Amino acid sequence: MAKLFLLVLAVVGVAVILLCIRILLKRNGTFHSEHIGQSKAMRERGIHCAQATDRIEHASTLNVTDMEK
Numbered sequence: 544m545a546k547l548f549l550l551v552l553a554v555v556g557v558a559v560i561l562l563c564i565r566i567l568l569k570r571n572g573t574f575h576s577e578h579i580g581q582s583k584a585m586r587e588r589g590i591h592c593a594q595a596t597d598r599i600e601h602a603s604t605l606n607v608t609d610m611e612k
Contacts, residue, residue, distance in 0.1 A: 578592065579591065579592040580592045580595055
């Protein structure tokens with residue numbers, strides 16, 4: 544049981560180090576943003592995050608109701 548725990552701990556440790564290589568080796572290294580609104584590929588496809596989509600839809604419904612008055 545202890546051998547398995549140490550093996551799992553070693554594997555997780557190696558995985559964390561491999562994930563952090565870019566941050567450790569690069570000056571001012573950071574992880575890329577995972578936010579949909581900050582992804583260039585998503586912006587090119589016209590895909591927005593849920594909050595931005597709600598804001599756009601809310602603004603468009605306000606404009607339609609303003610025109611009806």
